Amino acid sequence: MATIYEVAKAAGVSLATVSRVMNNNTPVREATRVKVLAAMAELGYRPNSIAQSLASSRTNSIGILVSELHGPFxxxxxxGIEAEFRAAGKHVIIAAGHSERATEQDGIEFLQSRNCDALILHVEAVSDDYLLKLAQGSTPFVLLNRHIDGLSDRCISLNNEFGGFLATDYLLQQGHRAIAYIAGPMWKTDARERYQGHQRALAAYHLSADSRLFFEGDFRETGGSKGLQQLLNSKVPFSAVVCANDEMASGALTTARELGFNVPADFSVVGFDNVNFAYYTYPKLTTIDYPISAMGQMAARWVLQRVYQQNTGDIQQLFEPHLVSRDSAASAI
Structure with a gap:
């Protein structure tokens, strides 16, 4: 097996230059980089990741903790995260927290035990105090879809309240006044904020939310299906339904069709997220665009900039949603 010394000799450069090319952490002239990479390929040289990490005190791996692994969101x-790191020569280790405090903490500890250079956390159940304490440790981390005042410099979040406002305001502009709402689990910050936006939009038209037209779902298709069934069983008239995410909106659309209703002729449906299947539902789903892929890329750039000192440009920390109008929502009759 070829050694780094043989690579340096074949390329006609120093060991330090070969190391810089492999670690991709210091500028190297493009011609020199090409020469080193060609020598590595010709000799079949594969860097020893353990030796690299010992030499640089970096593992070139980033831990990612997300709530779930299923679903398009x-x-x-x-x-978005993996593509940004792959382009920078870094690797990811992924764990799931399942929106449970103990599981999220266990996932964070697992990723720390793997000596990750940094963490990207999409966590919902651990407390602000826990994260504030975690920030005092040696492992840098950035938060996705969560804002904590004491950690604002490491938070990349969406204006969920404004997204909730946009969904309902669009329906109000279309003449709807009896608007039902299928929420996510209300213990989750994003679910509460989206509902607050819904209430703000109603208040702008001197309306208030009707508790009989509210259902707390689970952010899954089953929640949308059960929610629509309960709303219909209540016998309280409504002309539109706002769902707090696209999965629940998809469940509501399917159930409406199974029960013989025509959307949007009988009632309109608006979702939230603009995941890839929203364009392929029947009818095509009007929804709020949540640029989660771009936010994931921004979290990766935060790590590349703060941990690896790479110039990734300005870091955008607050993203604004916008409405995508399709076929599932129409003017009130």
């Missing part, structure tokens, strides 16, 4: 998030 988390797929888009992880794809």
């Amino acid at each position: 988390y797929g888009a998030m992880l794809t």
